[in-house]
Amino acid sequence: MELVQHEEFLKRLAELFEKCNSSKGSIWLTHKRLTYEPNGPPESAGDDREYPCLLRAVNGRDIKFSTTVSSAELPKFHAAYSALLRQSMPGLRKRDKKKEKTKAEAMAARKQKLETDVVTTGSKRGRGRAKRQRKVRAAIKQQETRKVIAERQQARNANKKV
Template identity: 55%
Template structure:
C-alpha cells in the first residue's frame, strides 16, 4: 500500500473512478490511527480527557493492483472532507437506480396476502355427497387461517411487550 499526500490521493481517486465507470468496484475505508499500535481507549484513566489528536487513515483499492492511502490530521479534516465529498458526489453518478416496479409489486402481493388472511373462510356445502371434498378443503383452509391469525397475534403481542420494556428502561 502506497502512502501519498492529499492532492495526489484525490487525483488518483478521480482517475480510479474514471477507469471503473463502466465496470468494477472501488473500496474506500476510513480508520482512526492510534499511537504506537497501542490499544487506545477514548478515556484516559483517572477521569481526564484524552488530549491527543488522532489522524484519519483513508485507504482506496479496486481489489486488484491499485492500492493507495493517505493520512489526514484532525485539523485538516474539514477542508479535506469538503473536497473529498464533492469528488464523491460527482463520481457516483453511475449507481444503479432502485427497481420501483418490483417494490410496488411486492407491496401489492403483501397487501393481497393480508387481505386474504383477514377475510373469513366460509364453510358451506353438504357433509355427504358431491360437495364433500369442497367442504373438507374449506375446513382445512379455515383451520390454517386460524393458526396464521394466532401466530400474527402472538408476534404483535411480543412486539408490544418488547416496546414496553424498552420504554421502561
C-alpha cells in the same frame, strides 16, 4: 492495504469511479478515526487529543488503498473529495423505487392474508365438498405458518436479550 498520499488517493479514486462506471462494479468508501494504540488503555472522556481520519477505498476484489488526513488538512481534503464525489455521482445507478414499492405491497398483502382467518363454509358432502376441503387445508397451513412465525419471533427476542 496500500497507504498513499492525499493527491494519489483522489487520483486513484477517480480512476476507480471511471472503471466502475464503464463496467459493473461497486466501491466501498470507509471513513474512521485513526487511533494508534489498539491494545492500549481505554481513553478518558476528557481527552482533547486530535486524531487523524483514515479513508479507505475498496472495490471488493483486488483494489484496496487508503490515506490518512490530519485534522488540520481535513477542510482542504474534504473540498477536493466532495468535488470528486459530486463529479462521479451521475455514473451511479439509481434506486428502482417502483420495484421496491411492489415488493413492499406484496409483503403487506402476504401479511394481511396471514392475519385474516380462512372461513370454511360449504357442505361436507355433495356439491362444494372439494372447495371446503381446499379451505380446510388452507386453514391448517395458515395455522402452521403462524406457529413458525411465532417461533422465529421468540428466537429473535431471545437473541436481543442476550
